[in-house]
Amino acid sequence: MEYTAALIVIGNEILSGRTQDKNLAFLGQQLEQIGIQLRECRVIPDVEATIINTVKELKDTFTYVFTTGGIGPTHDDITAAAIARCFGTPLSRNQEAVEMMKQYYHGKEISEARLKMADIPDNAILIANPVSGAPGFQLENVFVLPGVPAIMQAMFAGIVDRLTGGDPVLTVNIITNLSESHFAKQLTVIQEKYSDISIGSYPFYRNGRPGVNLVLRSTDTEKLDVVKHKVGELINELGGKIME
Amino acid sequence: MEYTAALIVIGNEILSGRTQDKNLAFLGQQLEQIGIQLRECRVIPDVEATIINTVKELKDTFTYVFTTGGIGPTHDDITAAAIARCFGTPLSRNQEAVEMMKQYYHGKEISEARLKMADIPDNAILIANPVSGAPGFQLENVFVLPGVPAIMQAMFAGIVDRLTGGDPVLTVNIITNLSESHFAKQLTVIQEKYSDISIGSYPFYRNGRPGVNLVLRSTDTEKLDVVKHKVGELINELGGKIME
Numbered sequence: 001m002e003y004t005a006a007l008i009v010i011g012n013e014i015l016s017g018r019t020q021d022k023n024l025a026f027l028g029q030q031l032e033q034i035g036i037q038l039r040e041c042r043v044i045p046d047v048e049a050t051i052i053n054t055v056k057e058l059k060d061t062f063t064y065v066f067t068t069g070g071i072g073p074t075h076d077d078i079t080a081a082a083i084a085r086c087f088g089t090p091l092s093r094n095q096e097a098v099e100m101m102k103q104y105y106h107g108k109e110i111s112e113a114r115l116k117m118a119d120i121p122d123n124a125i126l127i128a129n130p131v132s133g134a135p136g137f138q139l140e141n142v143f144v145l146p147g148v149p150a151i152m153q154a155m156f157a158g159i160v161d162r163l164t165g166g167d168p169v170l171t172v173n174i175i176t177n178l179s180e181s182h183f184a185k186q187l188t189v190i191q192e193k194y195s196d197i198s199i200g201s202y203p204f205y206r207n208g209r210p211g212v213n214l215v216l217r218s219t220d221t222e223k224l225d226v227v228k229h230k231v232g233e234l235i236n237e238l239g240g241k242i243m244e
Numbered sequence: 245m246e247y248t249a250a251l252i253v254i255g256n257e258i259l260s261g262r263t264q265d266k267n268l269a270f271l272g273q274q275l276e277q278i279g280i281q282l283r284e285c286r287v288i289p290d291v292e293a294t295i296i297n298t299v300k301e302l303k304d305t306f307t308y309v310f311t312t313g314g315i316g317p318t319h320d321d322i323t324a325a326a327i328a329r330c331f332g333t334p335l336s337r338n339q340e341a342v343e344m345m346k347q348y349y350h351g352k353e354i355s356e357a358r359l360k361m362a363d364i365p366d367n368a369i370l371i372a373n374p375v376s377g378a379p380g381f382q383l384e385n386v387f388v389l390p391g392v393p394a395i396m397q398a399m400f401a402g403i404v405d406r407l408t409g410g411d412p413v414l415t416v417n418i419i420t421n422l423s424e425s426h427f428a429k430q431l432t433v434i435q436e437k438y439s440d441i442s443i444g445s446y447p448f449y450r451n452g453r454p455g456v457n458l459v460l461r462s463t464d465t466e467k468l469d470v471v472k473h474k475v476g477e478l479i480n481e482l483g484g485k486i487m488e
Contacts, residue, residue: 013446015282017272018415018459021265024287028261038259040294043268043285046444050284073425074445075432113428132454150449171262181317184357188319200290201318202257205394210376215262 003165005031006058007041010051010069010079011147014043022149023068030156035165035219036064046070051082059142064163069147071136073113079144080137084121087139094120097135104133130154138162167219172228174214178240179203186234187214190227196220197227211243247280247409250302253287254295254313254323255391266393267312274400279409279463280308290314295326303386308407313391315380317357323388324381328365331383338364341379348377374398382406411463416472418458422484423447430478431458434471440464441471455487 007027013019021043028038039062044050051070059065070079084091097118101110117134120126124137127144131151136144143159145152176183180203191199200215214231218224235242251271257263265287272282283306288294295314303309314323328335341362345354361378364370371380371387375395380388387403389396420427424447435443444459458475462468479486 011446012442012444013457013459014268015272015285016276016415016459016461017269017274017282018417018457019446020269024258025261025264028259030261032260038261039289041259041285041287043287045283072445072447073428075428075435076444111425114425116428117425148447148449171260173262181355181358181361184317184319184360191319198256200256200320201316202255202263203316203392205392213257213262215257215260217260 001166003036003064004039004062005036005064005066006039006062008051008054008058008065008067009041009043009147010046010067011043012045012076014069015045023145023147023152026149026153027066027156030160031163031165032169032171034160034163035168036163037169046076046078048078048082048085051079052086055083055086055142059140063141065142066145067142068145068152071117071134071144071146073116073134077116080119080121083139083142083144087121089121089123089139091119091121094118094124094126096126100126100128100135101133104129127155128158130158169217169219170221170224172216172224174216174228174231174235175211175243176214176235176240177209177211177243178235178238179210180212182238182240183234186238187231190230190234194223194227194230197223199227199231245410247308247407248283248306249275249280249308249310250283250306251285252295252298252302252309252311253285253391254290254311255287256289256320258287258313259289267389267391267396270393270397271310271400274404275407275409276413276415278404278407279412280407281413290320290322292322292326292329295323296330299327299330299386303384307385309386310389311386312389312396315361315378315388315390317360317378321360324363324365327383327386327388331365333365333367333383335363335365338362338368338370340370344370344372344379345377348373371399372402374402413461413463414465414468416460416468418460418472418475418479419455419487420458420479420484421453421455421487422479422482423454424456426482426484427478430482431475434474434478438467438471438474441467443471443475 127136198217368381442461
């Protein structure tokens with residue numbers, strides 16, 4: 001069984017380029033460690049129909065779906081209402097969420113604006129928010145999280161136990177000063193021979209000099225070692241350096 | 245008429261969280277300046293069927309589609325072949341692309357691995373690559389660009405003339421130390437009154453302190469000024485600060 005996931009990043013500010021998303025990289029790394037493959041990410045605007053259609057499509061395709069963004073108190077925070085519609089579930093004031101927020105605010109009165117964040121689709125399981133009080137929630141295989149990375153990351157830590165994954169994927173990075181075209185042909189031969197090891201070749205520029213990051217991925221440590229050795233040999237034969 | 249765009253980021257390395265995408269933020273900002281709205285971004289793996297299906301869906305939905313990644317010389321660079329299949333067009337050695345590369349390498353012999361990057365779908369219009377030689381290409385409304393940000397950005401500069409946009413969207417940023425729930429209610433009133441101005445409210449943490457970035461967007465400078473003034477007044481009334 002393969003365990004897969006998709007991330008839906010909700011927010012005009014990401015699409016306008018004003019805010020740099022950081023949740024994709026975080027989630028990709030975290031999920032990999034617990035044997036869940038992040039297979040797709042969609043960045044979409046704060047538009048109800050788009051949120052509904054995207055969640056509907058992805059929740060039937062992947063084991064887990066995560067959303068980030070749009071669960072605050074302002075008019076442009078429409079994720080909770082959209083998810084409720086998507087599941088055909090009413091959105092109502094969740095008393096457990098209100099209690100969580102009361103506790104966070106040490107009994108101080110909570111404004112109606114803030115309480116809007118306790119409006120949660122019925123039957124959802126809450127996700128505690130240790131940073132800023134207002135919870136996220138889970139409905140079936142869909143996990144609804146906030147967009148601010150520090151808060152999202154703290155809340156993700158609290159739901160890892162709810163996720164089932166396979167064997168964690170192990171990774172070997174080999175960075176070389178060769179350019180891709182130097183080793184492309186022989187690397188293809190290695191890839192074809194060890195077809196169950198995923199070999200990615202990612203060129204980069206650093207301080208004006210080109211280089212390539214070769215990423216070997218597999219759940220099988222031994223095979224990974226064999227291929228690491230083969231790729232290292234290839235780089236040496238071609239007169240390249242392996243950089244740390 | 246609205247001019248819209250989607251970006252398809254192709255690459256396992258982005259989904260695994262190993263590489264931080266920077267092309268979305270760049271493209272969102274650039275397109276906004278020429279009156280094209282980036283409406284969706286999909287990050288997908290180096291899987292042919294996924295590339296084909298995603299391009300097919302998005303090219304019929306948006307005015308323009310951009311792809312980044314997967315056009316190098318190695319086995320995992322499958323974007324050009326996938327786009328050819330998507331359009332039902334043969335992929336063949338493009339002599340104009342070969343000439344571009346010869347010129348870049350000053351007549352030095354070009355290896356077969358490198359020449360693979362001159363395999364382009366028939367009828368595509370090339371996109372010159374001033375940084376590393378191998379061109380991208382355009383097929384109908386789909387623009388195929390490399391993933392390395394420095395190269396992608398240089399190549400984008402060369403295709404701006406091929407894009408038609410509407411009025412550029414103007415943006416006003418107002419950063420305040422208030423939290424969202426302080427002004428959520430009154431901000432909704434302003435948003436409802438000026439419904440053709442898009443008001444986004446984006447909370448953040450900086451040096452451990454919360455704040456909000458309010459982003460007003462419109463093609464209408466005068467209305468934007470009016471709303472900027474209203475929001476400024478609201479923050480003052482509530483005892484908040486406007487930060488630079």
